[in-house]
Amino acid sequence: MGAQLRVYKQKISSAQTTKKITKAMELIAASRIQKAMGRVRAASPFARAVTRAVSAVATHSNVDHPLTREPEVIRRSAVVIFSSDRGLAGAFNSQVLREGVELAQLLRSEGREVAFYLVGRKAVAYFAFRKIASVEQWTGDTDTPHFRTAQEISTELLSAFERGGENDGVDEIHLVYNRFVSMMTQTPESVRLLPLEIVEADQAASNEAVYPLYEFEPEAETVLDSLLPVYIQSRVFNAMLQSSAAKHAATQKAMKSASDNADKLITDYTRLRNNARQAEITQQIAEIVGGADALASSK
The missing domain is CATH 1.10.287 (Helix Hairpins)
Structure with missing residues (x-):
C-alpha cells in the first residue's frame, strides 16, 4: 500500500x-497574440490600398499584362504552404497541411503538375517524412515574421511565374495559410495569388462602391510593373502575419486545454x-x- x-x-x-x-x-502565447494582432491591423490598410490600386489599374486600363493574363494552358501550379516552426498548437499545422495536400490533389486531377513552396519547419518535416519534393523552403521566421522574408518569398515566386510552366517555372500561384478569425477559431484558407484575380472590383460593385478614375503617368503597363510586385509582397506578408496570429491563438487554446x-x-x-x-x-x-x-x- x-x-x-x-x-x-x-x-x-x-x-x-x-x-x-x-x-x-499559455501566458506567453496570450502576450504574443496581442502583438501579432496589432501587426495584422497595422498592415491591413496598406494591403487594402495596394489591392484597390492594382484592381483599379487592371480593371480600367485594359492592359494585357503577364501577371493578370490568364494562360491558355496551366501546366504547373505553385502551392505555398504557411506552417509554423514550433508545435504545441493543436490542429494548427495539421489543418493547413491537409488543406494544402487537398488543393494539390485537386490541381493534379485537373492535369496540372504541383510545385510546393514551404514556410515553417513543420511543413518541411511533414514533406521530408513523406518524401515529397519541394522547390524552396523558408524556416525560422514564423513566430514574428519579418518583411524581408516576405520579399524573399515574393522574389522567388515572381521569378518562377515569369519563367512559366514550360521553363521549369509555374503558371499560377496559390497561397495556403491559417486565417485568424477569433481567439477560438482559425480557419485554413487557400487563395490564388497569380494570375491576379480582381476580386475587390466585384466586391466594390456588389457594395455599390465607385472606383476613382485614374489617369496613368506613365502608361498603365509601367504602373502595373511597379505595383504588382508590391501587391504580391503585401499579400505574402499578410498571409505570414495571419498565420502567426492564428498560431499564437491556437497555442494559447491548446495550452489552456x-x-x-x-x-x-x-x-x-x-x-x-x-x-x-x-x-x-x-x-x-x-x-x-x-x-x-x-x-x-x-x-
Missing part, C-alpha cells in the same frame, strides 16, 4: 510540473491517493484491533 501511495504522489507531482509549464506557455487536463489529473490522483491512504489507515486499525483481541483471548 505504501508503494501505491508513492506512485500517486509521483503522478501528482508530475501533473503539477506539467501544469506550471503549460500555464507559462492542457492546463485544464492537468488540473483534472491532479484532482483524480489526489482522490485516489486519499482513498489509498484511508485504506492503509483502515488496514492498520484492523490489524491493531485484531492483535488486541488475540492478546485478550489468550489470557
